[in-house]
Amino acid sequence: MSASGRDAVVSALSHRAAGRIPVDFGSTSVTGIHVSCVAALRERYGLERRPVKVHEPYQMLGLLEDDLQRAMGIDVEGVFPRNTMFGFPIEDWKPWTFRGIEVLVPADFNTTAGQNGDTLIYPKGDTSVAPSGRMPKDGFFFDSIVRQKPIDEDRLDPADNLEEFTAIAEEDLAWFARSARDARATGRAVIANFGGTAFGDVALVRRPFSRTRKESATWPSGTCRRAAGGSISTRFSRVSARSPSETWEKIRVAVGGCVDAVFTCGTDFGTQTSAFCSVPAFRELYFPYYQRLNEWIHRNTNWKTFKHSCGSVERFIDSFIECGFDILNPGCRLGRGHGPRPA
Numbered sequence: 001m002s003a004s005g006r007d008a009v010v011s012a013l014s015h016r017a018a019g020r021i022p023v024d025f026g027s028t029s030v031t032g033i034h035v036s037c038v039a040a041l042r043e044r045y046g047l048e049r050r051p052v053k054v055h056e057p058y059q060m061l062g063l064l065e066d067d068l069q070r071a072m073g074i075d076v077e078g079v080f081p082r083n084t085m086f087g088f089p090i091e092d093w094k095p096w097t098f099r100g101i102e103v104l105v106p107a108d109f110n111t112t113a114g115q116n117g118d119t120l121i122y123p124k125g126d127t128s129v130a131p132s133g134r135m136p137k138d139g140f141f142f143d144s145i146v147r148q149k150p151i152d153e154d155r156l157d158p159a160d161n162l163e164e165f166t167a168i169a170e171e172d173l174a175w176f177a178r179s180a181r182d183a184r185a186t187g188r189a190v191i192a193n194f195g196g197t198a199f200g201d202v203a204l205v206r207r208p209f210s211r212t213r214k215e216s217a218t219w220p221s222g223t224c225r226r227a228a229g230g231s232i233s234t235r236f237s238r239v240s241a242r243s244p245s246e247t248w249e250k251i252r253v254a255v256g257g258c259v260d261a262v263f264t265c266g267t268d269f270g271t272q273t274s275a276f277c278s279v280p281a282f283r284e285l286y287f288p289y290y291q292r293l294n295e296w297i298h299r300n301t302n303w304k305t306f307k308h309s310c311g312s313v314e315r316f317i318d319s320f321i322e323c324g325f326d327i328l329n330p331g332c333r334l335g336r337g338h339g340p341r342p343a
Contacts, residue, residue, distance in 0.1 A: 025064060034059070052103050057109055058208065088107075092106065132208040180259055194251055268331070
């Protein structure tokens, strides 16, 4: 891909005419393509037949390699964490069969057969503990399993849900530095997925990456508590927001000028027709921490910030802009939520 791919993205993000619409498939966990579709696309474009790598097993996303990216005219390259959502590293590929398709999965992608033909997957690949994910017999991706014992609402502790907010390891910094350099060399714009700034993303509440069974609350009860403005939610947000600037300064130094935008969080605020919380609740529980993160990034880097939210979130867009997000990636619909639209 020529440098014009990056130029088109950077121009669009700077609100300048890019000459064409930039294309992104596969650079983040929310813009990825299912492994079965990646395999079909490779066949559609007449590319070499080889097993697709499942680099994000939670959603069973397939890696888009350079030949397919060029065929599709993709302008963005992703930088991903060293470990998957299930806590094992993306390395040492091995064969696996998914719905009759031969794919490659990381070495610690370990599964067993569950009831009714379900496929069970394990945190950090450790089959000696309870599985943390389940793919139904006729499913296409994994759902998190609730492993938490009954919760005592009065004894919830934010410290039990902060595993992903610990100090970044040196091997992760080295991984990001190497991955960012490789991504920049493609000539595409680079979006990095560093993690650690979800601030209550319900996808992480069940902790599919952890061998332990602690969680701050089950979903949707965790979402309801946040929508209601419960004190545990405020405490969790305050604690989880303490460390990003320290961690991200280390990441900034490691990746240098190789990143154009960063995926900050995928916390969903919308349903198909409504929202999980009111705008005032969003501004109380999330806005200050998002604003602090965006301000640090914009003050210390040239990165644009990328936020994902599924559902009917038009009511939040002004707040998203005000707290500093440059990119909104919508999943599902953006409507105001006045009921189903006519066919």
